Amino acid sequence: xxxxxxxxxxxxxxxxxxxxxxxxxxxxxxxxxxxxxxxxxxxxxxxxxxxxxxxxxxxxxxxxxxxxxxxxxxxxxxxxxxxxxxxxxxxxxxxxxxxxxxxxxxxxxxxxxxxxxxxxxxxxxxxxxxxxxxxxxxxxxxxxxxxxxxxxxxxxxxxxxxxxxxxxxxxxxxxxxxxxxxxxxxxxxxxxxxxxxxxxxxxxxxxxxxxxxxxxxxxxxxxxxxxxxxxxxxxxxxx
Amino acid sequence: xxxxxxxxxxxxxxxxxxxxxxxxxxxxxxxxxxxxxxxxxxxxxxxxxxxxxxxxxxxxxxxxxxxxxxxxxxxxxxxxxxxxxxxxxxxxxxxxxxxxxxxxxxxxxxxxxxxxxxxxxxxxxxxxxxxxxxxxxxxxxxxxxxxxxxxxxxxxxxxxxxxxxxxxxxxxxxxxxxxxxxxxxxxxxxxxxxxxxxxxxxxxxxxx
Numbered sequence: 550x551x552x553x554x555x556x557x558x559x560x561x562x563x564x565x566x567x568x569x570x571x572x573x574x575x576x577x578x579x580x581x582x583x584x585x586x587x588x589x590x591x592x593x594x595x596x597x598x599x600x601x602x603x604x605x606x607x608x609x610x611x612x613x614x615x616x617x618x619x620x621x622x623x624x625x626x627x628x629x630x631x632x633x634x635x636x637x638x639x640x641x642x643x644x645x646x647x648x649x650x651x652x653x654x655x656x657x658x659x660x661x662x663x664x665x666x667x668x669x670x671x672x673x674x675x676x677x678x679x680x681x682x683x684x685x686x687x688x689x690x691x692x693x694x695x696x697x698x699x700x701x702x703x704x705x706x707x708x709x710x711x712x713x714x715x716x717x718x719x720x721x722x723x724x725x726x727x728x729x730x731x732x733x734x735x736x737x738x739x740x741x742x743x744x745x746x747x748x749x750x751x752x753x754x755x756x757x758x759x760x761x762x763x764x765x766x767x768x769x770x771x772x773x774x775x776x777x778x779x780x781x782x783x784x785x786x787x788x
Numbered sequence: 789x790x791x792x793x794x795x796x797x798x799x800x801x802x803x804x805x806x807x808x809x810x811x812x813x814x815x816x817x818x819x820x821x822x823x824x825x826x827x828x829x830x831x832x833x834x835x836x837x838x839x840x841x842x843x844x845x846x847x848x849x850x851x852x853x854x855x856x857x858x859x860x861x862x863x864x865x866x867x868x869x870x871x872x873x874x875x876x877x878x879x880x881x882x883x884x885x886x887x888x889x890x891x892x893x894x895x896x897x898x899x900x901x902x903x904x905x906x907x908x909x910x911x912x913x914x915x916x917x918x919x920x921x922x923x924x925x926x927x928x929x930x931x932x933x934x935x936x937x938x939x940x941x942x943x944x945x946x947x948x949x950x951x952x953x954x955x956x957x958x959x960x961x962x963x964x965x966x967x968x969x970x971x972x973x974x975x976x977x978x979x980x981x982x983x984x985x986x987x988x989x990x991x992x993x994x995x996x
Binding site for chain 2: 555556557558559562588589590592593594595596597598599600601603604605608617619622626634635637638639641642644645646647648649650651652712746749750753754764767768770771772775776779780783
C-alpha cells in the first residue's frame with residue numbers, strides 16, 4: 550500500500566525531478582559504506598531479492614490489488630545499502646510493466662527504501678530489546694510500513710496545487726461570460742470545487758493501509774520464522 | 789508474472805515493423821510519449837496520443853490478452869476520484885494519462901527484448917545498476933520455476949482458501965520463505981559460475 554502507484558503526468562515536474570535527484574544523492578551516500586568487492590559478490594543475491602519483491606508485487610493476496618512488498622524482509626537480509634539499489638531495480642521493472650509510472654521511479658525508490666532501511670534498523674533494535682523473533686519482526690514491519698505510508702501521503706500532498714491547476718484547466722470554457730450579480734457566488738463556488746480533498750484521500754488510505762500493514766506484518770513474521778528454522782545464519786541474529 | 793515469459797517470447801519472436809525497429813528509437817519514442825503525458829493538459833490531446841498508441845498496438849499484431857496489462861494501473865488511478873471530489877473531467881484526464889503511459893510501456897516491452905532495453909539503458913545508467921537489472925530479470929525466471937514447483941506443494945497443503953485464512957496465510961508465507969531460501973542458494977551458485985566465466989562487476993553484451 551505504501552508503494553506510490555501514481556501514473557506519469559499527475560505529479561508536478563519539480564516533484565518527480567527532485568525525487569530522482571534525492572534518490573541519486575542518497576544512493577551515492579549509501580554506496581560509500583559498502584566495499585566494491587563485497588558489492589560484486591552480493592549482486593546475485595540483490596538480484597534474487599529484487600526478483601522476489603517483483604514476484605510478491607504481482608501476487609494479489611486480496612482482490613483490489615493488495616500485494617506484499619517483501620521490502621522489510623529483503624532489507625533485513627540485504628542490509629541498508631543494498632536494499633536501496635534493490636528497490637530502485639524493482640521500481641524500474643515494475644515501471645516497465647506499467648505497475649507505477651516511469652517518472653515516479655525516484656520517488657517510489659525513496660518511499661520503498663524507507664520501508665527496507667527502517668525495517669532493518671527497527672528489527673535490530675527490537676531484537677536487541679526483546680530477544681524474541683516474532684514480536685521483533687512484526688513490530689519492525691508494521692512501523693516501517695506505517696512510516697513509508699506517511700511519506701507516500703506527504704509526497705501526494707506536495708502535489709496538491711498541481712492537481713488544483715489540472716482541475717481548473719478543465720473547468721475553463723472557451724468563452725467566459727458571467728452576469729455581474731452571479732459572478733461572486735460562482736467564483737466562490739468555483740474556488741471551493743477546485744480545491745483537492747486531501748483529508749478524504751488520507752481517510753481512505755490510512756484504514757486501507759492499516760489492513761496492509763497488519764497483513765504484511767503477519768506474512769513477514771511467518772516468512773522470517775520459516776527462514777529462521779531452515780537457515781538461521783541468514784538473519785544474523787548473533788551479536 | 790506468467791505474462792512476463794509470454795511478453796519475452798513476443799518481443800523476441802515478433803515479426804512486425806515495430807519489432808524490427810531499433811531499440812534506441814523505441815526508447816526515444818517512449819520518452820516522447822512520457823513528454824506528451826507530462827505536458828498535455830487537455831483531453832483532446834491525450835485522446836489523440838492514446839489513439840496513436842492503440843493504433844501501433846494493433847498494427848504490431850500484439851495479442852489481445854496482453855492488452856489487459858495496460859488496464860491494471862487504472863485500479864490505482866481510482867484513488868484520484870476521492871482527491872478531486874468526483875470532478876469527471878479531471879478523472880478522465882488522469883485515466884487517459886494512465887492509459888497512455890501503460891500502453892506505451894507494454895508496447896515497448898512486447899516489441900523489444902529486455903536485454904536490448906538494458907543495453908540502451910547501459911549508455912546512460914552506471915554499469916552497476918544495469919548489471920543489477922539484468923541479474924534481477926534473470927532471477928525472476930529462476931524464481932518462477934521454483935514457484936511452479938512450490939505451487940504443487942501449496943495445493944497439497946490446502947492452497948489459498950477464504951474459509952481458512954490463517955492456514956492460507958501460513959501457506960503463502962511458507963511458499964515465499966521457500967522461494968527466498970531457494971533464491972539465495974541459487975544466487976550463491978550463480979555468483980560462483982559467473983566468477984568462473986570472468987565476471988568482474990559488469991556484464992558485457994554481444995556487439996559491444
